[in-house]
Amino acid sequence: MITDNESAKMLSSHGVIQGYNGIAAVDDKNQIVVWADAYGDINEAGHLPQILQDLEKQCKDAGISEDIVHTVAITADSGFHNEVNMKYCIEHEIDTYIPDNKFRSRDVRFESSGEHKKKTANWRPVHSKKYFAxxxxxxxxxxxxxxxxxxxxxxxxxxxxxxxxxxxxxxxxxxxxxxxxxxxxxxxxxxxxxxxxxxxxxxxxSIEGPDFLNMAKEKFDTATSRTMYSRRMGTVEPVFGHLRSTKGLNHFTLRGLKKVSTQWRLFCLVHNIGKLKLCW
Ligand code: SF4
Structure with a gap:
């Protein structure tokens, strides 16, 4: 039996598979991957502080910026919203827009979102019953x-x-x-x-000190923050789509963290070359 101790069980659209998690940071202007790495860990949220530190070092080494994380706004999906990450971002004064997983339920614009789902022949709008909370x-x-x-x-x-x-x-x-x-x-x-x-x-x-999760929620519940976050979908998701459908990276084909990480970065590099070609 072939095993890979550095990989982990991952939830995917095909059920649970053994594999790696490819993470990338993308700039919103040209969709260039500015940082990428792979982890043998389903919990990608646990790596945010490390990702931000690596991103900072990488941009410094490349002469892009001395302090990139304090000169840009950073968005990430709700999977990254946890106490450790919010504490890190607030204490380091990093301008982040990371929602909690209930952010849509507090947004009046999503009140009728159920009506727009799956319009098939027998489709009827779903009005879920509301119970006292x-x-x-x-x-x-x-x-x-x-x-x-x-x-x-x-x-x-x-x-x-x-x-x-x-x-x-x-x-x-x-x-x-x-x-x-x-x-x-x-x-x-x-x-x-x-x-x-x-x-x-x-x-x-029940514990003393600032409530970082609530502070992050309050920051997120403004029109500016939500607009900022709405740009994430058009920034990073097309890059993943492009890597999967055009470049054919549907799954990593190697074993071992080092090899998988190299494969992931190489694909991101090829993506970047394509983007740079468009810019010139
Ligand atoms: S908790 Fe109060 S509102 Fe709810 S069912 Fe009982 S009596 Fe009615």
């Missing part, structure tokens, strides 16, 4: 009390519930079975008709 309940975290949208007090089920390695503390509440069964708002509150009562958990941050 924790924000629709009233919660007092100092008194550990809560009431539901129908105005009924909830029972405290679990106090100071810890989540995300203790970063968040929460209180879990449940409705009163008899009240929930007879409630006129039950349809909007409980998904499964067999469920006897509603449960809801409220979290609040």
């Amino acid at each position: 924790p924000e629709d309940f009233h919660y007092n975290h100092k008194k550990h009390t809560a009431s539901c949208p129908a105005g009924h007090p909830l029972r405290l089920n679990m106090k100071n519930y810890k989540a995300e390695d203790g970063k968040y503390t929460g209180d879990r509440f449940r409705g009163i079975e008899k009240v929930c069964r007879e409630c006129t708002l039950r349809d909007k509150c409980i998904r499964n008709p067999q469920t006897p009562f509603r449960q809801v958990t409220f979290f609040h941050r």
Whole structure:
């Protein structure tokens, strides 16, 4: 059996495959790949600080810029939105636009997006049913009390519930079975008709210091940030599309991190040569 200990299991459109993750940083003006490397790791987000440091060094060595990460705006998809990355970018004052994975649900422009999906012969717009979210309940975290949208007090089920390695503390509440069964708002509150009562958990941050995730979210929830992020799709995705469909790199054909990384960079280099030819 042939094995490659440096590779990892990757989720792909063909299911889970053993392989590598090719990552690239692309400039938005000419779609030149300015940095590329491959990782035997499904968690590409864990490499962002290293990617930014490598990018900075590479541009410095090439005489492009002494401080590239502080002279450009950087966008990345929501997979890169985590506490470590946001902390790194905020503390190093790097102008990043990296959304969390719920950013579309907060954007009114996506409210009717379901209507534009898969228009087939029998297509009907999908209006998913909205249920009460924790924000629709009233919660007092100092008194550990809560009431539901129908105005009924909830029972405290679990106090100071810890989540995300203790970063968040929460209180879990449940409705009163008899009240929930007879409630006129039950349809909007409980998904499964067999469920006897509603449960809801409220979290609040329990560690000292800045909340980097929220700071990043607040920065992202502005028209300028969203416009900036919307450019990402037309910047990096065509490069991946070009490498896959025109250059034929549907999968890496070598084994071992060093060889795969070289293969990935060579393909990016060939892509860049094509782009440079267009510029001249
Ligand atoms: S179903 Fe229960 S928790 Fe939900 S609104 Fe009605 S009484 Fe309140």
